[in-house]
Amino acid sequence: MKRELLFGARALRQRSTLKLALWSVPEILPTAIYGVAVAHATDNFLAGRAWEGIAWLGGLVATACLGAAGAFQVYGRLGDLVEPLRDDLVRRVVGGALRTGDEAAVARVNRQVEIVRDTFAGLTLVIRSFAVTLVGVLVGLLSLAPMVAALVVPPFLLGFALSLAVLGMAADRVRASLQADEELAGAAGMAFSGVRDIAATGAEEFTERLVGRPIEAQAAAERSLAKVAALRMLCFAVGGWAPLLILLAAGPWLVGRGVSTGTLLGGLTYVLIGLQPALNTVMGALGESGLRYVVTLGRILDAAAPATPPRPMHEVNGYQLRLRGLTFAYGPNAEPVLEDLDLTVAEGEHLAVVGPSGIGKSTLAGLVCGMLAPTSGRLLLGGVPPSELSTERLAATRVLIPQEAYVFSGPLMENLTYLLPDASISEVSEAVEAVGAGRLVERLGGFDALVRPGDLSAGERQLIALARAYLSPAPLVVLDEATCFLDPEAERRAEEAFAARGGTLIVIAHRISSALRARRILVLDGNQAAIGDHQTLLRRSALYRELLGHWQPSAEQLRGEQLRGEQLRGEQLRGEQLRGSRRRDDQLRGGRLRGDQIQPAS
Incomplete structure (x- = not known):
């Protein structure tokens, strides 16, 4: 897994990545301001200043238009980042086929390279969006009320860190599940091909034990995957729902220390509209597209790797x-x-x-x-x-x-x-x-x-x-x-x-x-x-x-x-x-x- 992540990191070391980051800056502004706008609009409406509240909401719409213009440019720069990655993979596959005569090279060029390109592009957009949301929310909360930021941000970051730890475990469990499937298919195929001989020799119990072990291993692998899914839900609860519960529980305490109702509502807006969706999206993308990216890229890199040098020839002393x-x-x-x-x-x-x-x-x-x-x-x-x-x-x-x-x-x-x-x-x-x-x-x-x-x-x-x-x-x-x-x-x-x-x-x-x-x-x-x-x-x-x-x-x-x-x-x-x-x-x-x-x- 480390090799595949390093390969993706090297692909990001380009000028296209810098342009992509710069065009992401306009998207930070609407993310940072919507909580502030909601807070000030709420306080103005409660104070009877309706036009001032409407003005804050109008400013939110204007910044959203600015963010949309930045997003348009981001998609244009994404191709400049992804296509060189695809070209590099195609060169590796073709070079490996020329060295080894790999008959599966056509499938890798037509399908596996496209899978890596698509998943890499999707992961880049999701991670960029997550980073934009996190920076924008952090800026907005600090400008709105630092006490609210201190209550919301730490549990969110803890949930995200736990999800990354679970991701490495999930990759191992997926590989184990694939291996268990292959072993079960091999054992079952061997048993099915010899049904007549098994019946003739009375080897049903032996065959049952022979096939039963791969079945148990495959079932254990599936249970392990289910446990990983449960852990991912726990991580989302820590990072997505705990900040909301903490903020609600601390509401009276915050109001007693001068935090207005609008400011409290703005903090809840940052959690519900910003942090929760961002964490849910990035966890889903890493858990699905991320695993596809790692597994598929690993197969390409394994097939395109230079052949290992031959071992030194050993002398044979007769043929006993x-x-x-x-x-x-x-x-x-x-x-x-x-x-x-x-x-x-x-x-x-x-x-x-x-x-x-x-x-x-x-x-x-x-x-x-x-x-x-x-x-x-x-x-x-x-x-x-x-x-x-x-x-x-x-x-x-x-x-x-x-x-x-x-x-x-x-x-x-x-x-x-x-x-x-x-x-x-x-x-x-x-x-x-x-x-x-x-x-x-x-x-x-x-x-x-x-x-x-x-x-x-x-x-x-x-x-x-x-x-x-x-x-x-x-x-x-x-x-x-x-x-x-x-x-x-x-x-x-x-x-x-x-x-x-x-x-x-x-x-x-x-x-x-x-x-x-x-x-x-x-x-x-x-x-x-x-x-x-x-x-x-x-x-x-x-x-x-x-x-x-x-x-x-x-x-x-x-x-x-x-x-x-x-x-x-x-x-x-x-x-x-x-x-x-x-x-x-x-x-x-x-x-x-x-x-x-x-x-x-x-």
């Missing part, structure tokens, strides 16, 4: 994945999806993640790939949190294929080599055959065929994405139900290809058969987890037995899947040994190997 006390929740008051999860995935390991729908499997994939940040705990990829890796380094380390595979319009070859643009034809062909996409390539007309995503089925798009990921140099592959639209045989072929490819493979399983092909299996059950191989989990995890029971493989299928898993692990081990041998050969060709007295070739 370590999770220590990992906890993640969608919002500060939400139930954790993952809680205190400890897990180590060694280089070259094949891990399957299983669990009911909505249990957090895709959340775990997002955390592993750096798309989400842990709420607490640590997640290290090669000894470094993914959030501290540069985009290029992170992309070279892991590749994620979600359930909805991404395919863009263009040549098939560009789709396949998106993650390895300099791949050769033989490498692309090997990847296509490995994942079982050969027939699809033939049907499309070869690598030079044009691909239109709308003409492909979901399974065909997954095959193209699988071939792209297989071709990627990233040593860590995460398949987040990336084969769910393939038949079981095509799924088996694709997963076996990635297992034999080398590197680390994490499969968010769509079918329990994927778990039987993995070296280890992670079972997510609420915010609990169990990990082990197939036989271990059969003994220790009731949820794993339940998931396995839904699939119900035959004994021959079970033995076949386990046998293929052992064969794949043997092929993967031989591949790792072969790559190690090749690295040693490269070291020997490049120079002397320490400990072996082998000189480089001359």
Whole structure:
């Protein structure tokens, strides 16, 4: 809030502000004189001097005309003050869009900048009018009766000061209310999208607790706003009604000390016509337009701020994945999806993640790939949190294929080599055959065929994405139900290809058969987890037995899947040994190997 107020204050440091203030001076005169005019007119009428009383009222009309002329000039100078502010904001928005490619810049220029301009202009007029009224009333009261001023002005200023204090509290409560609304919308949307799964798994009570907390937080935020509104009414009572009550209560005392009836009536006029409306207007404007100004300007300044300098790149030591006390929740008051999860995935390991729908499997994939940040705990990829890796380094380390595979319009070859643009034809062909996409390539007309995503089925798009990921140099592959639209045989072929490819493979399983092909299996059950191989989990995890029971493989299928898993692990081990041998050969060709007295070739 301080930043937005300073921005508005800097906008007022112009010659236009001085002209605006000078043209406000004529408005002070009618404000200052109407109480005096009413007092003298009343005393003259009571004394039988009717024409003198009428003359005082005529003078009041004349000064009101002078004030109207000043107000006319004020509106003319307002544009000179507000339009430079708008131009500055437009430059900031456009500059930020050029730096960041912000797609929302058009909305900010067309709507948000106009909101700031209009609210800034309205607040300037209201605050100017309040200042004019306050100065005019103070001058009039001091000239009329200093004792009346001493009774009226202090409680008025106290009420205004209290309203400013409440304004800062109101801004915080409005932000909290907006955040509570967003969290409630997110929790409710998640629950509505999974109604069928919730009913199928009997998770109604868990969902009720999950959505109930944001509802309670949103209700608490609304109650806080109601309390702020009550405090604002109390501030107005102190500043607007207390001076009137004090003046009425002190009326006999003032009359006894020589204050005339007309003077007392003039003081009441200053309170009822001057101070009360001015305080009511400025409190309403600051509480509504002021908050809109602060919130909207804050969004513009945040979007137009220069990008923060990139963090220094951290060196990745391998690609081992370590999770220590990992906890993640969608919002500060939400139930954790993952809680205190400890897990180590060694280089070259094949891990399957299983669990009911909505249990957090895709959340775990997002955390592993750096798309989400842990709420607490640590997640290290090669000894470094993914959030501290540069985009290029992170992309070279892991590749994620979600359930909805991404395919863009263009040549098939560009789709396949998106993650390895300099791949050769033989490498692309090997990847296509490995994942079982050969027939699809033939049907499309070869690598030079044009691909239109709308003409492909979901399974065909997954095959193209699988071939792209297989071709990627990233040593860590995460398949987040990336084969769910393939038949079981095509799924088996694709997963076996990635297992034999080398590197680390994490499969968010769509079918329990994927778990039987993995070296280890992670079972997510609420915010609990169990990990082990197939036989271990059969003994220790009731949820794993339940998931396995839904699939119900035959004994021959079970033995076949386990046998293929052992064969794949043997092929993967031989591949790792072969790559190690090749690295040693490269070291020997490049120079002397320490400990072996082998000189480089001359």
